[in-house]
Amino acid sequence: MxxxxxxxxxxxxxxxxxxxxxxxxxxxxxxxxLVIPEPPPHEEKITGAMTKDQFIAMGEKIFNGKGTCTLCHSKVGGRAPILDEGTGVAGRAMERIKDPLYKGKAKTVEEYIRESEEDPSAYVVAGYGKPGTNDTVSPMPATNKGAIGLSEVEINSLIAFFEHMAGQDVTVPLPTGEAAPAAASAEAAPPKxxxxxxxxxxxxxxxxxxxxxxxxxxxxxxxxxxxxxxxxxxxxxxxxxxxxxxxxxxxxxxxxxxxxxxxxxxxxxxxxxxxxxxxxxxxxxxxxx
Ligand code: HEC
Ligand code: HEC
Known part of the structure; x- marks a missing residue:
């Protein structure tokens, strides 16, 4: 047998x-x-300034695409905490900051999410550290440089996406002037x-x-x-x-x-x-x- x-x-x-x-x-x-590519997403022309809803939608797209976040933050594998279920990471950010083991500098939800993205080892969620480091080193790469390399506007859009998910006010500045159309077109590019x-x-x-x-x-x-x-x-x-x-x-x-x-x-x-x-x-x- x-x-x-x-x-x-x-x-x-x-x-x-x-x-x-x-x-x-x-x-x-x-x-x-191997697969028939999906038709390119409908492109919204953005001129002048972005609305809050457009900025939140941009954050969601970056989360699921360019940011590569879901390569690790997904239910498959469970090698990173889920960020977009229920009230998501913004909903628990203040608890993280109050954790006696928290050694980072953040005082607000916005600061906690930004710090998690730019300096992942500032606070390592228990059980998710690099093997052998006793949860002192995060396996997550900084998302504002290196391979992922998101811009400040893109990081802000992710924060807006998470804050909105938790029913909180969006605290990051909305892009205006040159930044708005540039940010929108970077995201709208169909995958080639x-x-x-x-x-x-x-x-x-x-x-x-x-x-x-x-x-x-x-x-x-x-x-x-x-x-x-x-x-x-x-x-x-x-x-x-x-x-x-x-x-x-x-x-x-x-x-x-x-x-x-x-x-x-x-x-x-x-x-x-x-x-x-x-x-x-x-x-x-x-x-x-
Ligand atoms: C290579 C895998 C990987 C990628 C890619 C990744 N992360 Fe992470 N992330 C982790 C791991 C593992 C943790 C838990 C350890 C820690 O706290 O740093 C984490 C923690 C976090 C936290 C704190 C979670 C909490 O519950 O407090 C946030 C916020 C976060 N990541 C955001 C992001 C965003 C946004 C992206 C995409 C731009 C991203 N991550 C991409 C692996 C990854
Ligand atoms: C979220 C992290 C992650 C991503 C993204 C990822 N890999 Fe991996 N890969 C791993 C890990 C962990 C292993 C080792 C475990 C295993 O063998 O499955 C691995 C193993 C491999 C191996 C076997 C290497 C060897 O030495 O035998 C190849 C080849 C590989 N990956 C190619 C790729 C390619 C190509 C991509 C992109 C299309 C990719 N991987 C994306 C984490 C990742």
């Missing part, structure tokens, strides 16, 4: 891998996406298929968790991928490096790299990444041009 279960499990993984590889080999050169591996790594937030070839700054929640070209062939017996990398991206839990935990890397990339982008990513990780 045991043996049977084992071999059918193996068959399932191999079958799935084969399917992906066949699809990959067949379609990669045509750049056919990436043209280079570096674009793809940025588009899908790989750089939030990995150091990848061609990008100087990257996160360390996942393994450094710049040495993978040498290791991929020997990761799994009987599996080529190319097949292993495709499997790692499509089904991250199929093989968990030593020293790292399962359920951290999102498992829905295969539904989002187009075939041409997958091609770019896999070749870059294999060290090919």
């Amino acid at each position: 045991e043996g049977n279960k084992g071999s059918s499990e193996l068959g399932r993984i191999l079958g799935f891998g084969l399917l992906i590889i066949l699809a990959f080999a067949g379609y990669a050169k045509f750049g056919i996406p 298929p990436a043209a280079t591996a570096v674009e793809a790594f940025n588009k899908y937030g790989c750089v939030t968790c990995h150091v990848v070839p061609g990008v100087a700054e990257g996160g360390d929640m996942g393994p450094n991928l710049t040495k993978l070209a040498k290791e991929a062939d020997s990761r799994k017996k009987g599996m080529t490096g190319q097949a292993y990398i495709i499997e790692s991206i499509s089904t991250p839990n199929a093989y968990v790299v030593k020293g790292f935990e399962p359920d951290i890397m999102p498992s829905d990339f295969a539904q989002k990444i187009t075939m041409s982008e997958m091609n770019l990513i896999v070749n870059a990780l294999l060290g090919k041009k």
Whole structure:
């Protein structure tokens, strides 16, 4: 019985891998996406100043998109506290500040959320610190620089989004003048298929968790991928490096790299990444041009 279960499990993984590889080999050169991209969102023209509602909506878009927040702050995996359920993080911010373990500088909800985004280790939510640091170091990258690199206006829009969710007054300034249309157009840009591996790594937030070839700054929640070209062939017996990398991206839990935990890397990339982008990513990780 045991043996049977084992071999059918193996068959399932191999079958799935084969399917992906066949699809990959067949379609990669045509750049056919795995999924039909959604039509570009309706663009709202913003001139002059942004209304409070527009600014809150912008924050929500950044939370679910460009900010890469939901790569970690989502129900899948549970590696970061959920920020957008009930009254959300703004609803509990004052309790955080009153915690005897709180060592940050924030006095208000706005300051707490800003500090969490710009200096995540100022206060680490119990149980979520980097392994081995006794909750003194946050695994969250600062979102106002490095791989995520949000502007001050974008960080403010996130704060407005969270304050609104908790039924609180929006305390951040609304963008006016030049800042308003610039902020709106940055968000309204429809997602284009990436043209280079570096674009793809940025588009899908790989750089939030990995150091990848061609990008100087990257996160360390996942393994450094710049040495993978040498290791991929020997990761799994009987599996080529190319097949292993495709499997790692499509089904991250199929093989968990030593020293790292399962359920951290999102498992829905295969539904989002187009075939041409997958091609770019896999070749870059294999060290090919
Ligand atoms: C790579 C994973 C990761 C990404 C990406 C990430 N975070 Fe976090 N975040 C965490 C973890 C883990 C914690 C809990 C540890 C801590 O307190 O720093 C956290 C904590 C927070 C907190 C404090 C939560 C609380 O309950 O007090 C806020 C606010 C926050 N993040 C906002 C954001 C926003 C906004 C974004 C996107 C712009 C973002 N994070 C992106 C991992 C991440
Ligand atoms: C929220 C963090 C996170 C994001 C975002 C993420 N990964 Fe990962 N990744 C991990 C972790 C943690 C591991 C190690 C555990 C495992 O093997 O599943 C991993 C493992 C891998 C591996 C196997 C590495 C090895 O040494 O064998 C590859 C390849 C990989 N990721 C590629 C990617 C690519 C490409 C993207 C973007 C499309 C991406 N990851 C996005 C966290 C992440």
